Amino acid sequence: MNENKTNINWYPGHMAKAKRLIKEELKNIDIIYEVIDARIPYSSKIKDIDEIVKNKLKILIMTKKDLCDLEETNKWCKHYESKGYNVLLVDLNNNKDYEEIIKYTNKLTTSLQEKRKANGLKEKEIRALVIGIPNVGKSTLINRLAGKNIASVENRAGVTKNLTYLKTKYNLAILDTPGILWPSLDEENVALNLAATGAIKKEILNMDEICLHILNTLYNYYPELLEEKYNIRDNDALSMYEIIGKKVGAFKNNEINYDKVSLKVYNDILSGVIKGVTFDRWQ
Numbered sequence: 001m002n003e004n005k006t007n008i009n010w011y012p013g014h015m016a017k018a019k020r021l022i023k024e025e026l027k028n029i030d031i032i033y034e035v036i037d038a039r040i041p042y043s044s045k046i047k048d049i050d051e052i053v054k055n056k057l058k059i060l061i062m063t064k065k066d067l068c069d070l071e072e073t074n075k076w077c078k079h080y081e082s083k084g085y086n087v088l089l090v091d092l093n094n095n096k097d098y099e100e101i102i103k104y105t106n107k108l109t110t111s112l113q114e115k116r117k118a119n120g121l122k123e124k125e126i127r128a129l130v131i132g133i134p135n136v137g138k139s140t141l142i143n144r145l146a147g148k149n150i151a152s153v154e155n156r157a158g159v160t161k162n163l164t165y166l167k168t169k170y171n172l173a174i175l176d177t178p179g180i181l182w183p184s185l186d187e188e189n190v191a192l193n194l195a196a197t198g199a200i201k202k203e204i205l206n207m208d209e210i211c212l213h214i215l216n217t218l219y220n221y222y223p224e225l226l227e228e229k230y231n232i233r234d235n236d237a238l239s240m241y242e243i244i245g246k247k248v249g250a251f252k253n254n255e256i257n258y259d260k261v262s263l264k265v266y267n268d269i270l271s272g273v274i275k276g277v278t279f280d281r282w283q
């Protein structure tokens with residue numbers, strides 16, 4: 001992943017802007033929705049986030065519940081809860097899960113509203129800010145809460161750019177621009193996990209490396225998935241490529257088209273053809 005570290009410089013402009021946005025807007029915000037990907041509860045977590053958002057009310061929203069390995073991800077939920085986080089594991093395609101977010105928001109802001117009432121003020125409209133790394137579902141969350149397709153939703157990194165509060169049908173307004181932050185890429189496994197789940201622009205990745213990371217993860221922790229999806233039982237890289245290449249008809253001049261195989265595996269994870277996978281292992 002070393003060559004990618006320099007290319008990650010596509011992001012610092014965004015990141016500096018996001019941090020500035022958060023700092024400037026924080027005084028108007030009542031609650032932060034920190035969004036992370038349930039398949040990578042460690043890798044998608046922004047390390048210095050608590051420094052940036054200080055003592056604000058916060059919900060750690062773990063998205064893509066439908067794609068993760070619940071057993072493994074639940075260990076991370078417990079871990080974050082034990083550290084004092086308010087955690088919600090959600091599938092952003094499921095309407096009920098939005099109700100959970102609203103319920104939790106109301107619960108957490110009750111004392112704030114009670115205080116206002118005690119001071120003779122009326123209830124206020126709660127203002128929320130969504131933050132998180134690329135591709136975790138920030139725009140999906142904002143769009144569905146606001147009930148309109150305003151923020152652009154795309155399954156690739158770094159699509160969101162500008163800023164306004166959107167009304168929702170709840171007593172909640174949500175900043176239309178999420179704070180897009182970047183996790184540290186110091187650990188190689190973190191970088192690979194982020195790449196494998198679509199948080200890094202595909203164009204700058206070494207697809208073979210990502211594909212092997214995915215296949216190895218499946219081999220080590222989800223051998224039944226590897227067998228079911230690709231009919232693979234052992235983890236010799238070449239033979240895995242061959243088996244998948246034959247299965248999907250990826251040939252070039254009568255030889256396996258390795259690029260096509262890598263892309264296929266990457267897309268199978270991205271599109272959820274392969275699901276039930278959590279890349280960050282608890283132990």
Ligand SMILES: Nc1nc2c(ncn2[C@@H]2O[C@H](COP(=O)(O)OP(=O)(O)OP(=O)(O)O)[C@@H](O)[C@H]2O)c(=O)[nH]1
Binds near residue numbers: 090139
């Ligand atoms: N299966 C599943 N897909 C989801 C979920 N949440 C988001 N997605 C998908 O993940 C992809 C990225 O979602 P976005 O809402 O664009 O993510 P984002 O955080 O705004 O991404 P950037 O704008 O690139 O920073 C889209 O294809 C969404 O449909 C979820 O809970 N389950």
Ligand SMILES: [Mg+2]
Binds near residue numbers: 139151152160
């Ligand atoms: Mg977005």
